[in-house]
Amino acid sequence: xxxxxxxxxxxxxxxxxxxxxxxxxxxxxxxxxxxxxxxxxxxxxxxxxxxxxxxxxxxxxxxxxxxxxxxxxxxxxxxxxxxxxxxxxxxxxxxxxxxxxxxxxxxxxxxxxxxxxxxxxxxxxxxxxxxxxxxxxxxxxxxxxxxxxxxxxxxxxxxxxxxxxxxxxxxxxxxxxxxxxxxxxxxxxxxxxxxxxxxxxxxxxxxxxxxxxxxxxxxxxxxxxxxxxxxxxxxxxxxxxxxxxxxxxxxxxxxxxxxxxxx
Numbered sequence: 001x002x003x004x005x006x007x008x009x010x011x012x013x014x015x016x017x018x019x020x021x022x023x024x025x026x027x028x029x030x031x032x033x034x035x036x037x038x039x040x041x042x043x044x045x046x047x048x049x050x051x052x053x054x055x056x057x058x059x060x061x062x063x064x065x066x067x068x069x070x071x072x073x074x075x076x077x078x079x080x081x082x083x084x085x086x087x088x089x090x091x092x093x094x095x096x097x098x099x100x101x102x103x104x105x106x107x108x109x110x111x112x113x114x115x116x117x118x119x120x121x122x123x124x125x126x127x128x129x130x131x132x133x134x135x136x137x138x139x140x141x142x143x144x145x146x147x148x149x150x151x152x153x154x155x156x157x158x159x160x161x162x163x164x165x166x167x168x169x170x171x172x173x174x175x176x177x178x179x180x181x182x183x184x185x186x187x188x189x190x191x192x193x194x195x196x197x198x199x200x201x202x203x204x205x206x207x208x209x210x211x212x213x214x215x216x217x218x219x220x221x222x223x224x225x226x227x228x229x230x231x232x233x234x235x236x237x238x239x240x241x242x243x244x245x246x247x248x249x250x251x252x253x254x255x256x257x258x259x260x261x262x263x
Contacts, residue, residue, distance in 0.1 A: 204251055
């Protein structure tokens with residue numbers, strides 16, 4: 001809590017008091033830190049190798065942003081991200097399986113780059129950009145909170161014991177329900193149709209769980225407990241981004257279906 005409260009306050013200040021370019025720059029730095037941590041999943045220990053991976057991720061981010069602005073269409077990127085998360089879910093079901101370094105490196109790109117491009121697309125929505133991004137994050141937070149409290153109170157059946165022993169099916173259901181409520185309520189505040197947002201919330205929450213389990217799978221493959229130690233009490237940057245990374249592309253895709261984000 002001592003770490004989470006200042007982080008949340010900083011997030012709100014950044015979203016609603018800072019110019020958009022500063023929010024984009026700060027998010028790019030956050031993704032770069034995440035790329036540094038992800039390079040450990042590839043098996044690299046050399047600072048030069050890890051720095052090279054960060055530079056590679058940055059180049060792909062810049063190239064992806066250029067392609068989107070040049071007319072490739074953001075939904076193409078978002079659908080690629082969604083396909084990756086479906087593949088990650090199937091991978092989790094087959095765990096433990098070997099994780100080749102090349103696959104781990106490519107997976108990092110598919111996790112980090114679409115999340116950043118989605119964040120930019122949401123921020124650039126006229127008048128409601130920061131509110132939409134905050135709503136996407138709140139859906140993920142709601143899923144985490146609901147799963148935590150319901151899981152601790154009623155959890156019995158393990159969800160994925162070989163990947164993350166602490167998660168339960170009861171917690172998952174609690175997280176999905178709470179995420180649906182927050183999505184519907186938040187959508188009403190922003191002006192989005194409740195009938196659309198109520199089912200979208202649990203869908204986003206379900207994928208956020210896949211993101212969490214995916215990071216756990218990669219950490220276990222190299223024997224790590226946390227992705228890093230940058231955030232006291234929370235681990236590394238990836239330990240905070242793992243649930244958000246799949247949620248942002250799906251939320252942005254949903255907004256493109258509503259016409260909020262141009263296709």
